Each structure stands twice: as C-alpha cells, then as structure tokens.
Amino acid sequence: MIRILLADDEHLIRGAMAALLSLEDDLEVVAQAATGAEAIATARVVRPDVAVIDLQMPDLDGVAVAQSLALELPTCSTMIVTSHGRPGHLKRALAAGVRGFLPKTVSSDVLATVVRTVHTGGRYVDPALAAEAISAGDSPLTPREADVLELALEGAPIEEIARRASLSPGTVRNYLSSAVGKTGASNRHEAARFARAKGWI
Amino acid sequence: MIRILLADDEHLIRGAMAALLSLEDDLEVVAQAATGAEAIATARVVRPDVAVIDLQMPDLDGVAVAQSLALELPTCSTMIVTSHGRPGHLKRALAAGVRGFLPKTVSSDVLATVVRTVHTGGRYVDPALAAEAISAGDSPLTPREADVLELALEGAPIEEIARRASLSPGTVRNYLSSAVGKTGASNRHEAARFARAKGWI
DNA sequence: AGTTCCCCATGACAGATGTCATGGCTTGTG
DNA sequence: CACAAGCCATGACATCTGTCATGGGGAACT
Numbered sequence: 336m337i338r339i340l341l342a343d344d345e346h347l348i349r350g351a352m353a354a355l356l357s358l359e360d361d362l363e364v365v366a367q368a369a370t371g372a373e374a375i376a377t378a379r380v381v382r383p384d385v386a387v388i389d390l391q392m393p394d395l396d397g398v399a400v401a402q403s404l405a406l407e408l409p410t411c412s413t414m415i416v417t418s419h420g421r422p423g424h425l426k427r428a429l430a431a432g433v434r435g436f437l438p439k440t441v442s443s444d445v446l447a448t449v450v451r452t453v454h455t456g457g458r459y460v461d462p463a464l465a466a467e468a469i470s471a472g473d474s475p476l477t478p479r480e481a482d483v484l485e486l487a488l489e490g491a492p493i494e495e496i497a498r499r500a501s502l503s504p505g506t507v508r509n510y511l512s513s514a515v516g517k518t519g520a521s522n523r524h525e526a527a528r529f530a531r532a533k534g535w536i
Numbered sequence: 537m538i539r540i541l542l543a544d545d546e547h548l549i550r551g552a553m554a555a556l557l558s559l560e561d562d563l564e565v566v567a568q569a570a571t572g573a574e575a576i577a578t579a580r581v582v583r584p585d586v587a588v589i590d591l592q593m594p595d596l597d598g599v600a601v602a603q604s605l606a607l608e609l610p611t612c613s614t615m616i617v618t619s620h621g622r623p624g625h626l627k628r629a630l631a632a633g634v635r636g637f638l639p640k641t642v643s644s645d646v647l648a649t650v651v652r653t654v655h656t657g658g659r660y661v662d663p664a665l666a667a668e669a670i671s672a673g674d675s676p677l678t679p680r681e682a683d684v685l686e687l688a689l690e691g692a693p694i695e696e697i698a699r700r701a702s703l704s705p706g707t708v709r710n711y712l713s714s715a716v717g718k719t720g721a722s723n724r725h726e727a728a729r730f731a732r733a734k735g736w737i
Numbered sequence: 738a739g740t741t742c743c744c745c746a747t748g749a750c751a752g753a754t755g756t757c758a759t760g761g762c763t764t765g766t767g
Numbered sequence: 768c769a770c771a772a773g774c775c776a777t778g779a780c781a782t783c784t785g786t787c788a789t790g791g792g793g794a795a796c797t
Binding site for chain 1: 742743744745746747748753
C-alpha cells in the first residue's frame with residue numbers, strides 16, 4: 336500500500352483527487368493539507384511514501400515544499416501537479432528533487448501510474464511540458480535583471496521599483512532596458528509578461 | 537436521480553470531480569466535456585438536469601456556455617465553479633442566468649448540496665464572492681474605456697492599441713488617462729491590472 | 738595579470754506617455 | 768428643446784521611459 340500526502344489549496348480539487356486516488360487498490364491518501372506549511376508539518380508526522388503537491392499555494396510555493404521534504408524526509412518521493420505549467424517551474428522543481436511533474440490536464444490513471452512510478456524510484460515529466468521547457472531555454476537574464484523585472488510586473492513606476500529594490504532609478508532603467516533588449520519586447524511591461532510566461536521570473 | 541453534465545478543461549480535475557459526485561446516491565454524472573463548445577454540443581444530446589461548468593476554458597468562457605444553455609435548454613440549471621473568482625465574473629454569470637457560483641475552495645459536500653439546490657430551482661452564491669462583488673461595486677469605466685484598457689493589459693505601446701482599436705493615438709491616450717484617474721492608478725498598466733482584479737474588463 | 742562578466746551609478750537625449758483644454762458629433766432624458 | 772453624457776479627435780506641455788556612453792568596483796576564470 337502506497338501512503339500518499341495530498342496538498343492543494345482548493346478544497347474541492349483536493350477532496351476530489353483524494354476520492355479518485357482512493358479508488359485504486361494499492362493507493363491510500365493518509366493526509367491532506369491546504370497550504371505549504373501545513374503540508375510540511377503534516378508530512379513530518381505521517382511520513383508518507385509519496386507527496387502530491389500543487390504548485391501554486393497561498394503561502395509556500397510547491398517547489399519550496401518539495402525542497403523541505405527532500406531534506407527532512409528523504410524516503411518520501413515528491414511529485415507536483417499544476418494548472419499553469421511554465422517552463423521555468425519545471426526546471427526549478429527538478430533542481431529541488433521533485434520526481435514527478437504533471438499538468439492537471441492529464442487523466443486520472445496517468446496520475447495513479449506516476450504515483451507508482453515515483454514510489455519505486457522512477458521519474459516522470461509530462462512530455463508536453465518537457466518539450467516546452469527545452470524550447471524555452473535558459474533564462475538570459477542576470478539575477479538582478481530578473482529581480483527588477485519581477486517588481487515591474489505589477490505595473491509600478493520606476494520610482495517605486497527603485498525604492499523596493501534599493502537601487503537608483505537610473506540603474507533600474509538600465510536593467511530594464513537590458514531586459515527589454517534580451518526579450519525582444521518593446522517596453523518593460525511586455526518584457527515582464529514575456530519573462531513570466533517563460534518562467535524566468 | 538439528478539443527471540449532471542461536467543465541463544472542465546483539466547482532465548484530472550474533471551475526472552476527480554466526477555468520481556466525487558458519483559459517490560452521492562442521488563447524483564449521476566452523465567456526460568463530461570473539455571471545452572465550452574463541446575459542453576454545449578453534449579448538452580444538446582444528453583439534456584442534463586444540471587450543468588457544472590468551469591469558468592475558464594480554452595475556447596468559450598463559462599459564462600458564454602451558460603448563456604447558450606439558458607437559451608437552448610431552459611430546463612437545465614447551470615452552475616459555475618472557478619479557481620479565480622473575480623467580482624465582475626459573478627455579475628456577468630448571474631446576468632447570464634447562472635443559478636450557482638462557487639470557488640473551488642469549497643468542500644465537496646457543499647458542491648453536492650448546491651447541485652441539489654439549483655436543481656430544485658434555488659440559487660446559491662458563495663458568500664465570500666458575493667461580499668467581494670458588492671464591495672467592488674459597479675464599473676466606473678465607459679465601454680470604450682474598458683475596451684482600450686483591455687488592449688493595454690498585455691503591455692502594448694499606445695501605437696498598437698490605437699491600431700487594434702481603430703482609434704487615433706490621441707484618443708487612446710485620453711481614454712487611458714481617464715481610466716487611470718478613475719482607478720487611482722499611476723499609469724495605464726497599473727490601471728489595467730486593477731480593473732482586471734475588479735473584474736471590470 | 739589580463740579578460741570577461743556582473744553590479745551599481747550618472748548624465749544626456751529622443752521618443753513615449755499622462756494631462757489638460759477644446760470642440761464637434763451623436764444619443765438619450767427631463 | 769435644452770442638457771448631460773459618451774464618443775472621437777487635435778494640439779500643447781510636462782514628465783516618464785528607453786537607450787546609449789561612460790566608469791568604478793568586485794568576482795571568476797584563463
């Protein structure tokens with residue numbers, strides 16, 4: 336019997352996935368969590384064999400949870416399911432020791448199969464997402480450029496970005512200009528959207 | 537027995553919700569669809585009692601589907617479930633004749649209860665979403681302002697917005713300026729994000 | 738030691754953007 | 768009808784942004 340921890344902030348989805356996984360004879364959902372922190376705390380207690388984590392949750396990112404679990408419970412395999420699969424996320428997730436990465440568009444038997452695969456030490460990444468990740472390539476942005484671009488996402492004026500990044504406005508403009516050039520966008524807002532779509536920020 | 541049509545583009549979620557609803561003795565999922573168009577076509581054939589529709593789908597909006605269903609199948613009650621509930625959506629949905637509106641954060645028994653409620657002619661709107669909708673108020677934007685602001689969402693330069701809206705760049709700037717004033721933002725990008733958060737565009 | 742890359746900053750310039758005043762046209766309303 | 772409100776446009780002005788040149792300091796690699 337494979338013991339599963341399920342973490343997803345959407346109660347309905349979580350309950351539904353639990354119901355679905357429980358239909359399998361060899362799978363058992365032993366715990367559920369609605370937030371990243373809760374997932375980690377629960378995992379410490381119940382020590383599941385496999386953790387199925389949603390990527391986007393209110394507090395901790397799914398990847399952050401995976402990182403913690405990899406450290407604290409090396410025997411527990413972590414896999415991530417997500418609605419909005421961006422290339423960068425996949426890369427970060429694999430770096431964090433995640434063994435499975437799926438979009439929520441897959442069918443239920445694929446999910447069950449992957450749970451079994453990661454439990455026996457295997458890995459599985461959705462082919463479509465993998466292809467996207469490869470085509471997206473590495474981020475050409477320097478760390479600082481990524482920081483600044485992220486602050487620009489909300490549409491804030493440069494003044495405010497500079498304050499929040501503790502930089503001079505001139506420097507901010509330089510970084511943004513560089514980022515705009517690298518992304519082929521025509522202004523920082525477009526560049527920010529582009530970079531987010533690629534998963535670079 | 538209440539016959540249900542389930543529409544959601546995420547296969548996993550759809551299957552899971554089907555599994556969950558089928559656990560109830562008086563509910564039966566008689567059809568599933570992955571897109572809006574598919575949902576309408578399927579509904580014409582199977583004539584379900586209740587349609588449970590996801591708000592965001594690749595092609596048609598959940599609200600658009602609800603509108604079609606209300607016309608073609610007046611005996612079928614439509615309810616919408618969504619991950620990202622914005623106030624404006626709720627308003628549009630109710631105008632389209634939707635009888636139930638829920639975020640995916642609700643528990644499974646709430647879902648089942650609401651299915652029964654709408655089937656007997658009742659209505660149900662998630663209290664939290666309702667409160668949000670009320671506090672958001674009506675859109676202060678004129679139709680044209682909303683159009684232009686929507687085009688501004690992607691970060692395009694004014695030149696392009698003007699082309700896409702078939703307006704002079706000067707006019708676009710006037711509308712945007714007005715919208716910026718009404719939203720209290722400091723530039724059009726912030727205004728666009730704000731308006732989207734409020735569900736105005 | 739030299740080279741390269743990143744970080745941070747400044748200054749200058751052109752072009753994009755936000756704001757305001759103004760005016761003509763249409764539509765709906767008291 | 769008079770009036771208000773929305774739609775569309777133009778022009779002028781101040782400010783914001785994007786771009787480029789320049790330079791110092793630090794880390795990494797050859």
